Amino acid sequence: MNEALTEDRNDAGNLNPQTDFQIVPKIGLYFVAVVLVALVTAIATNSLWAIDFFHVVGGASWTILDLFLGFVLGPILGKLSIPARAEFTKRFMPKMLLIMPTVVLCTLAAGFQLARHQGRLLAHYHLHPWLIASYIVVAIMALVALGLLEPANVAVLFELKKPIPNGEVIGKLMKRFIYSAGVTGAMQIVTLVIMTKLATS
Numbered sequence: 001m002n003e004a005l006t007e008d009r010n011d012a013g014n015l016n017p018q019t020d021f022q023i024v025p026k027i028g029l030y031f032v033a034v035v036l037v038a039l040v041t042a043i044a045t046n047s048l049w050a051i052d053f054f055h056v057v058g059g060a061s062w063t064i065l066d067l068f069l070g071f072v073l074g075p076i077l078g079k080l081s082i083p084a085r086a087e088f089t090k091r092f093m094p095k096m097l098l099i100m101p102t103v104v105l106c107t108l109a110a111g112f113q114l115a116r117h118q119g120r121l122l123a124h125y126h127l128h129p130w131l132i133a134s135y136i137v138v139a140i141m142a143l144v145a146l147g148l149l150e151p152a153n154v155a156v157l158f159e160l161k162k163p164i165p166n167g168e169v170i171g172k173l174m175k176r177f178i179y180s181a182g183v184t185g186a187m188q189i190v191t192l193v194i195m196t197k198l199a200t201s
Contacts, residue, residue: 070185
């Protein structure tokens with residue numbers, strides 16, 4: 001354990017990443033704007049196909065990202081040295097900063113509209129308790145994604161922008177990111193159980 005801490009401290013001392021990266025990729029903002037305009041148009045026109053498309057694509061993307069981050073990428077990052085984590089972070093996290101909020105918003109907005117359109121929000125809907133359970137699970141996942149993952153993401157990127165980044169701070173923030181991703185990954189499995197129940201009953 002002491003050797004690992006010593007290694008992390010040595011890595012932190014050698015941390016000298018380039019700071020000429022964008023925290024928010026400007027070109028990505030155009031893609032996000034197009035997606036959000038299309039989402040608003042789908043809801044405004046009450047197009048069942050378009051709303052279902054956004055819900056399915058958004059939900060699938062969210063699920064895949066959470067499972068990949070939680071069970072594949074998270075354990076790998078946890079075993080990397082701090083400089084390696086920093087190098088990966090400055091290339092990967094700016095994209096996630098745009099992707100995750102967009103995916104979460106599309107999934108939730110389209111899912112609510114779809115449930116409303118199909119009458120599943122009514123109390124007498126026979127699977128209403130399952131629907132409420134899905135709302136609770138998804139709400140928790142959204143809070144974790146936007147309240148823990150994204151702030152940790154932003155904090156790491158700002159730290160990497162400094163002339164002399166603090167490797168220990170980056171290490172702690174990355175651990176928060178990894179653990180949060182693991183939690184959302186586990187909760188996505190629960191969501192899959194609920195969604196398949198709703199889709200087949």
